[in-house]
Amino acid sequence: MSDLIAIRKNIPHVKEIVVISGKGGTGKTSLVASFAALARNSVLADCDVDASDLHLLLEPRVIRREAFTGGSRAQIETEKCLMCGECQRLCRFDAIKSASSDDGRQNTLHVDPIACEGCGVCAWFCPEKAITFLPAVNGEWFISETRFGPMVHAKLGIAEENSGKLVSMVRSNAKRIAEERNCERLLIDGSPGIGCPVIASVTGADLVLIVTEPTLSGLHDLQRVSDLTSHFGIPTMVCVNKWDLNAAMSRDIEVTIRNRGLDFAGTVRYDRAVTEAQVERKTIVEYRPDGIATDIRNVWAQVEDKVKRN
Amino acid sequence: MKVAIASGKGGTGKTTVATNLAWVAAQSGCTVSYVDCDVEEPNGHLFLKPQVISARSIGRLHPQVDAGKCNQCGLCGDICQYSAIVCVGKKVLVYPELCHSCGGCTLVCPAGAITEISRVIGKLETGLAGPIHFAHGVLNIGEAMCTPLIHQLKTEVASEGLSIIDSPPGTSCPVIESVRDTDLVLLVTEPTPFGLNDLKLAVEMVRALKLPLAVVINRADIGDTETKEYCRNEGVSILVEIPDNRRVAEAYSGGVLASESVPEFRRSIEALYARLFESNWKTSPTLAHGAAQ
CATH class of the missing domain: 3.40.50.300 (P-loop containing nucleotide triphosphate hydrolases)
Known part of the structure; x- marks a missing residue:
């Protein structure tokens, strides 16, 4: 027991770096996959759970798979239902639909699983107790090994909810593995946007790296997402990918970044080899070790340096 | 179409x-009408450059508890699937960001201590880009759930x-x-x-x-x-x-x-x-x- 405590005390704080x-x-x-190749002693987490792509480059070998239950789902037992319509009246999500039988003589009520938010109000208030409300499987998550170390990833079920909860599940398991294996860093691939999965992937992180591009849309979206990271008080760096597609816009973005008091992590040039590498299922730093890979190494060095100083 | x-x-x-x-x-x-439902990161306006004619705030409901009427029965916490309302000892805590506005807590409260109030989560703007009817929504920073805003926006279709x-x-x-x-x-x-x-x-x-x-x-x-x-x-x-x-x-x-x-x-x-x-x-x-x- 005392040994265990000693080991626990020696656990270094795992630094969480989130790329959004x-x-x-x-x-x-593409950048996260390259960072994975460059980083030593790290655990990877793909938190872009509703359109994850990192596995395509890292080809994980799944060691453990688990079902994900994010919430419960209502189901009407037709034989008990007296068609009083109370559920339909109370449901705020328009999820109780009526359907007629094939001969058109009988009407039944059922729950539309896509519209259902899993609130359970229908089941609670059904006077006949004709609605079951049981935990539903909303997806799967995996612990895998890759050529660059352990990786935790997930797949949200088709048209399922609770992506934020699944992100939290992936993140906490990746962190646990990092602690168990004495890894210094957790490298997280986040999702686009500023909503629930993004919030779940950045809150409490040690550093966020925002990857933007030199376009008006890139600048606009960068401003909103950096408002989000400052709202949560997370140290934030920004790098401009494909900077040479519009050098003037790239400079404007760099000025914006500095004016906002964010750290500039550098620029990465545009190179069609990124797509070629993707087709070959390789990271760009493996596929083309010079040129663009130099830019990526420089950005990663900035990120590592910042994390060490934090 | x-x-x-x-x-x-x-x-x-x-x-x-x-x-x-x-x-x-x-x-x-x-x-033509163009409705930008990417309320987290809307970009359509950068290209269509609409003249905004009207703007309105979009809110969503969450519970408010009258401590004077609350009898600490805990039913509101039991029905809530989102941990948006939690009973801790003699206190009821509400987390509006987690609330899905299902209304369950208000319905279940035997003391009539819960009412629903609206909180702004974003704005909806409509206008014209030349002959194109334009609408988009902008989610407030820090808001997790954007579907109620998209739902409102769809009425502009x-x-x-x-x-x-x-x-x-x-x-x-x-x-x-x-x-x-x-x-x-x-x-x-x-x-x-x-x-x-x-x-x-x-x-x-x-x-x-x-x-x-x-x-x-x-x-x-x-x-x-x-x-x-x-x-x-x-x-x-x-x-x-x-x-x-x-x-x-x-x-x-x-x-x-x-x-x-x-x-x-x-x-x-x-x-x-x-x-x-x-x-x-x-x-x-x-x-x-x-x-x-």
């Missing part, structure tokens, strides 16, 4:  | 296709002419709210492994919603041929293939509608516009599969 973008398609996942 | 433009993967060109399609359709005399619904990326709740009740979901993809992986997820989502779907391949000459093979095998129509074009990327980066300055790109969008009306998607959803390869 605001706007989609700025090259976030 | 209501057409939702969605993608799975971000950055494939949803907003480029949606805004240019709106412009090309309006140029040909069609009544017109039933006459062409309504274009620019959806957020991904395949979860905000996308589902955006594409619901449309006549056609147009999935914009790029022919790369990432693009294809996310296209497959998006196709599964649209099929689960039982909506007609078709694909636009953007930057069609990059990557590999697997996306086309997938569409052929799945019987998914490809309405147009848009070649990679640096001038389109330059126009986009500066917030300019590429159809105005790049003629070959405009022709691609005109071809897409024409194909949209070739099939009656609403009455014959089967046409969405396998028609006009």
